[in-house]
Amino acid sequence: MAAxxxxxxxxxxxxxxxxxxxxxxxxxxxxxxxxxxxASLADARVALVVAGRQSLPAAAxxxxxxxxxxxxxRYMPMVRRAAxxxxxxxxxxHSVIMAESGYDPHAVSPQGASGLMQLLxxxxxxxxxxxxFDPRQNIDGGARYLRNLLALFDNDVExxxxxxxxxxGAVMRAGNRIPRMRETIAYVPKVLGHYRxxxxxxxxx
Numbered sequence: 298m299a300a301x302x303x304x305x306x307x308x309x310x311x312x313x314x315x316x317x318x319x320x321x322x323x324x325x326x327x328x329x330x331x332x333x334x335x336a337s338l339a340d341a342r343v344a345l346v347v348a349g350r351q352s353l354p355a356a357a358x359x360x361x362x363x364x365x366x367x368x369x370x371r372y373m374p375m376v377r378r379a380a381x382x383x384x385x386x387x388x389x390x391h392s393v394i395m396a397e398s399g400y401d402p403h404a405v406s407p408q409g410a411s412g413l414m415q416l417l418x419x420x421x422x423x424x425x426x427x428x429x430f431d432p433r434q435n436i437d438g439g440a441r442y443l444r445n446l447l448a449l450f451d452n453d454v455e456x457x458x459x460x461x462x463x464x465x466g467a468v469m470r471a472g473n474r475i476p477r478m479r480e481t482i483a484y485v486p487k488v489l490g491h492y493r494x495x496x497x498x499x500x501x502x
């Protein structure tokens with residue numbers, strides 16, 4: 298038996314240690330299969346995930362184990378509700394939260410912006426938010442503010458995002474363009490990157 302096993306192992310190694318991923322796992326036994334044509338064993342340890350769990354020891358945690366996933370799931374009903382209320386794409390609202398606080402309801406910036414959507418006290422007051430650390434109020438106020446900015450800048454998403462970061466006055470002073478401020482120049486593509494990733498992967502919970 299041991300000799301037969303050794304011969305089989307040698308045979309496999311002689312083939313360059315390459316396997317068809319679909320031969321490693323059977324859809325009959327797992328109910329689902331991640332199909333990776335011509336995957337090496339090393340690649341399979343990282344890439345193959347079957348039926349929502351690792352099939353082989355992974356070199357790195359899969360993306361679905363993002364430590365923020367629990368928080369995202371917890372607050373997503375509030376995001377959806379606010380998005381419907383103010384007529385905003387929920388993926389966009391989600392992406393702003395990802396960029397602003399990473400779904401940390403207790404986040405506070407050096408400038409005093411607070412909560413999930415990092416509202417400044419004066420902005421929160423304008424949007425009717427009384428408790429910046431109440432997630433429901435914070436998301437509602439941030440969504441309302443974003444809707445106002447989209448209306449102000451004729452639904453130009455980039456300008457609305459720039460205004461969310463730098464203030465509407467800064468965008469207006471820049472001639473209705475993204476202000477030449479390092480943080481804002483980096484912020485707009487950051488949010489749009491989250492947005493594209495969520496839409497392309499259809500990962501919105």
